[in-house]
Amino acid sequence: MKFSYFPGCTLKNKAKDLDMYARKSAEALGVCLEEIENWQCCGGVFTTSRDEVATKLSSVRALKDAGSKGQGLVSVCSACHNVIKQTNHAMQTDKEFADKVNRYMAEDTDYNGETAVYHYLEMLRDVVGYDALKEKVTNPLKGKKIAAYYGCLLLRPGTVMGMDDPENPTIMEDFIKAIGATPVVYANRNECCGGYIAMESPELAKKRSNAIVDNAKAQGADMIITACPLCKYNLIKNGADIPVVYFTELLAEALGIKEEVNE
Amino acid sequence: MQKITRDQLITKAVELLSNGTVSAVLGWKKGEFDYDITPAVFTTEEEINNGFVYNDFCGANFSKYLVAKTKKLEGKILVFLKPCDSYSFNQLLTEHRFDREKVYAVGIGCEGMADVVKLKNKVDGIVSIDYNDDGMYVDTLYDGTVKVDYAEVMAERCINCKSKKCVAYDELLGEDGEVIDSARFDEVASLEAMTPDERFAFWQGELSRCIRCNACRDACPACTCEKCVFDNPGSGVENKAPVTSFEEQMFHIIRAFHVAGRCTDCGECSRVCPQNIPLHLLNRKFIKDMNECYGEYQAGAEVGSRAPLVDYTEGDLEPGEVFERGENDA
């Protein structure tokens, strides 16, 4: 199984661990992630406006590159995944927009959203399979009560992202079960941490982040996992008193390769 | 793929006759010339050995014959179905036109049939034809033996073959093929792309040649009506011979509409037309329109399927929108 891989800017810098655990775990699961050459930053948020073309080109280039190799495109960072997936959807469904983009790029072949886009979690669930993952787990994380934090980017808009029920998702909970731990379901798992607002209005980000951590704790969690570097930053920055870690770290740990990565 | 040979068919036919599976065999026999093959019913091994032929001119679609033959016969009849025949076979079953129990169908792979007209255009004074792996060897009155490549004389309908898959059979000789993404609608599309005046001129040129011999109707496997509307004084469109040019004109439109949704695009109409009118282009227009407007549908692909004209959805295109769709495509 081979996929094109779009790491994204943060994974090359502040979230190197998210990236490394993801790659090594994929390797251990028999999935080859082939990093796209010369990928460019996705821009962090998808601009929904139909007349915004330039901000979506980096995603289209990555999608086209993967498509030219006949590969699906995998990313781990929630933001990258959201931007790429929404861009792909716009290319599929909004012909006027797609024409504009294709004219702008003026390349030999047009792109109309043919590439399949996966989040790393979807790859685990749909390609590897949670049953297969369970079999590969050598170090089940028994007894850990883990709250999955989806945030807003992984699930919404539900009709576009199509990962899971946007109001009652289970993909991360099932992941937690697959690595042997116990998921904690709490309502705020799909609420926003405040995102980029942390820059201008840290107090709002604090309020949002606390609402999430408090809810997770009240429902009995002793750890929170996430796929998004900004979520992790906001939760920790605003005083989370239970660990907030990347899901890939737990994956590596469960697969028994965490030490190997850190060597 | 290996071409099916006459010997294979004879062996199979004799086997099924002698073990009592069937009591008659629907096959081909030679006509006056090597290329004018006619369908025939064989009931003994001897008849088969003497008369049964199978070659590149055995294009006739047998399905239609089953409607009459199965009614008359005790026991089963053996029919050989080329892929395109098998679609007609299924379509007739969908319309309950014969009893499936009375037929033993042997699917035969097909690499395409030859077009007599194409051959005659190439070679004059045909005396006899021999077949070989690499082509036909035609004995002629004037030029001795002439070698003709199969590809040069292949019928249009076979060049644009829609499927090499037999969709109905009790047993299959040779290998089964696949449904083909053929270019059969290209010619329709190029007509659509013309201006109305050009289209009119084209069809005027073609249809003015019609001599109203009814061959198209008689060969068409969809035209199996107990009483054809053109023979029925009560229908209001009865006419056997051309009275006015106008009545004549209606014939082909009405016929095409009557078989719309039921036509499997077997191409028999064009094959048998003595005036070489491309009648299949009328039928294909309906098929293309229906595919584009109501979703892909291949008549006869499965028994019991619901043809587009006896079906609907609430969101179907309006007749006016069907035109606009054409404009957008162009």
Place this chain on the structure above:
Amino acid sequence: MQMKEYKPLIVAFCCNWCSYAGADLAGNNRLNYPADVKIIRVPCSCRVNPMFILRAFQRGADGVILCGCHPGDCHYTSGNYYTRRRMAMLFSMLDYLGIERERTRVEWVSAAEGAKFAATMNDFVEKVTALGENKRLEDLRCKR
């Protein structure tokens, strides 16, 4: 000059429940439309056999229009859905043969749409008048 003389012959098939009633309403409201339009009443638009339309052309009609209940409102629940498919295919075929597409039309007119009926007929007659006499169907077979 000839255009001024020319009066087209238009056959309109109207379903009994909606369009024929719509035509009656146009009459009740005294909404004018050309007398070139002659209406034939059928129980449902789905009763109209393509052969009737071809017959009308054959006998000299210059335009044929078919009116039925709006999709979803058919008195017989689904008749006009079949009409829509049949006529879409028939008209597309006539267009394919080079017959002017303005000579054929399907219009949904409810029993309440007297004004629409009159407006439709006015428009249709205007379009067909502009085309002039229907010669093509007749000429299709005679190559001169």
Place this chain on the structure above:
Amino acid sequence: MQRIGVFVCWCGSNIAGTVDVKAVAQALKLEPGVVFSTDYQYMCSQAGQNMIIDAVKEHNLTGIVVCSCSPRMHEATFRKTAAAAGLNPYMVEIANIREQCSWVHKEMPIGTEKAIILGKAAVAKVNLNTPLTPGESPVTKRALVIGGGIAGIQTALDIADAGFPVDIVETKPTIGGKMAQLDKTFPTLDCAACILTPKMVDVAQHDKIRIFSYSEVTEVKGFVGNFDVTIKKKARFVDETKCTGCGDCVDKCPMKKNPNEFNMGMDNRSAIYIPFAQAVPKVATIDAGACTMLKKGKCGLCSKVCGAGAIDYTQKDQFIEEKYGAIVVATGFNPISMDKFDEYAYSQSKDVITSLEFERLTNAAGPTQGKLLRPSDGKHPHKIVFVQCVGSRCASCAEKGKEYCSKICCMYTAKHAMLTRDKYPDTEVYVFYIDVRTPGKNFDEFYRRAVEEYGVNYIKGMVGKITPEGDVLKVQASDLISNKQLHIDADLVVLAAAIEPDKSARPLATMLTASMDTNDFFTEAHPKLRPVESPTAGVFLSGACQGPKDIPETVSQAGAAASKVIGLLCKDKLTGNPCVASSNEMMCNGCSSCERVCPYGAITYTDKEFRMPDRTTQVRRVASVNPAVCQGCGCCTVACPSGAMDLRGFANNQIMAEVDAICK
């Protein structure tokens, strides 16, 4: 050859003002078949009609053409006139020279010319008319009611009281439906059970009504007056004739942990159960999926304790075939699933409930004996939030909710809010609404009382998110009037779930060839004028299967449906419309095209033997039209490739003749 009389009406100056009626009469006299032609001021008047009758007799007319107003106006009149003159009424054709000629054209020559052409078309048609006689079919004097809720109960009682036998088929073990689950009814607040259960008893005791409970309809054949229906009586493993409903088996059954459907799964029942105390029939039913005896062959306690010997573990599904003259659909509704609305945390907290669950929570026969207690911890809730329109008026998301208004939620929510405040004055009650819709007698007054007298907090706005945290439900909502976002720590949240037709309705509609809308509500024959009839003759609609309805509306529609059924069953014979399709068997190919397009299922196929010219016989599959079912649309005639199918009164040759006459 026909002998046709033409009668041109002046309609005062309505026609004669723009059409030269004399010229029309004169011109039509020359048409083939016409032997008499005249004009008169008012043909529809008694004098005009007499003129027609006299002419028929005098000239031995066989057909009549009236050039007058629209046939929609006076076709029936002139058919009666023809009948009075001894002619077949279907030998009359009308040329519409008023609405479609004199009224829309201004100039006399143009109007006259067109009137003549329209007259010629009518003459051409009459030349081909044949006398038609409406078919007759007998009526089975028994009705079937599908569904045993309040709609079905009321319909059945009304029909039975008129003296006709009725069978009720109900899928559940008891009749009663949703109303049996309700506590009080708006706007009068009378107790649902108090008004429903006497009706259930009436049904049980009525000598004209049979109840097939725990049963479903599996096949419907036939047509109006003559339906053949197969009913599957599912095995309940209890002999209904022996069971006394004493309940000993229920007490002894060891398998007690099965969700109790009647209480919306908020408590448990045993594997053998009687849904509720007033169930009709009051007979136990074994849940085969829960009973260890049926699953593993071990236990048998119920059989041991049953004094009546009613338990029968070997019982099989039973199929009953019965004939009916009319069928009433009363399949009702259900609240939609809340799965797709988890922003309200329905799946996450037991204290987020639907309104129907709330009914059970406040019902004295419910899981809490009528005390309002939180399902999670049994504590008394103080702050209660009601959310309206959950899944109703939801246009963006077909897979989530419904585009329509569910109609009943505004009122039952007002009722819930009011009753809560009445019984528990210590509670704070909030209702979040988009609009409060109260069009009904005493409805708005009722809602206003909830606000003004009972202090219910009605807030215009929607709840956006509910977060269960610890033992509170954090409700985040908008208050559009004060332009604020509210945060309420609620103890209980009640969701007014949209309602949808019961899932059994769709397959039933297929069996009945009754049409449905995109929401799976049955469509009525006419939305204004025939609201309780399905377009399929002999099939009637009662209650919420046709659209959301409250109890009073349901009961009145049930009565209306019953009266339609009674009207039908009163007749000994049904006369049909003679303008129906018929198939010429000699020409029929048996291809089924006509059958596929027929909206009424009027066409069937039979194998028929034909003698051939060569004296052999041939068996062919041919179509035959049931004239009692055919409504005469003619769709089949066009689908028929051979032209074997034709429509009487609008035959191919008749329409072609009209075309020819117009185009001449």
Place this chain on the structure above:
Amino acid sequence: MNKKNLREEIVLRAGVNPKKCMKCGKCSGTCPAYDEMEYHPHQFVNMVDTGDIEPLLNSESLYKCLTCFACVERCPRGVEPAKLIEAVRLSAIRKQGANRMTPNDVPAFVDEDTPQQLLVSAFRKYTK
């Protein structure tokens, strides 16, 4: 640009129809940034629909929307308020010199853990 044209431009850019709004207020009920906003999501929809866009262009509310799509997801009518807010925001920052943030502003906000994602997201939202 007149009021009507601006409305049309914004509606076209957003690709949603504010006329579909049934004024239920679920968007504002679900909005996590509600308290920080002067104009709330349901008001955005209404003001865009009525062409009363000028106050929105000058409002801080434009920069408080988290683009978390909660309103888009939960709107029962498919109005998708966040897309309208985004379209208005673009009208504001596309004006000459209207960028809300410059690279020079960045150091003040950054600490050692700040992920790049935060910076690029903020830049995308605040600048043209």
